[in-house]
Amino acid sequence: MVPNKVNIAGIEYMVNQVEGLAEEQEVQGQVFYHKGLIKIDANMTEDKKEQTFVHEMFHAIMEEAGFQEQEEETVSRLSNVLYQVLKDNSFAFGKEPGECL
Template sequence: MIPSKVKVAGIEYQVKEVEGNLEKFNNLGQINYFKGIIEIDDSMAADRKEQTFVHELLHACFKEAGFDEQDEDMIDRVSAILYQVMKDNQLHFGKTIIETDSGMKMTMNY
């Protein structure tokens, strides 16, 4: 499940699934650092959405760590492996509180 928001180095990013707008630019997702928004194309399968979220999250991590210039190929490779490791090993750290679009908060234990 992709959260509706995520914090990276104290900066909150809203996560939005958007309708097909990204596909015309051949993007599965994109990040706007200035606005704090991660967008994921909602037409993909769930696994692809999650993998794309991890990819965009890595961009946010690198940006907040001070890496303004990022190698897209490296982010793509590392995010694919990180996603696989997280998913295959069901990694989580404690409880996760997820806020839905309607504002309802849920505690998830994976």
């Protein structure tokens, strides 16, 4: 499930699922650092939306950590593995089992 917002290094990023992003912009997701905004194309499977969210979140993590230059191939490879680890292990640090994130 893609959240409506995510906190990254103390910055709250709103997450919007929008129609037509892939068709109009030819991307599945976008991150706008100065607006604290992540956009995900709404016309994808739930798994693909989640994977795209983790990809865009990873870009924001890199930005907030001070990495101004980000190679797309590196971000894609690392975010795909991070997505798999998060999904397959259902991490929820600081939360009780079954408690919402």
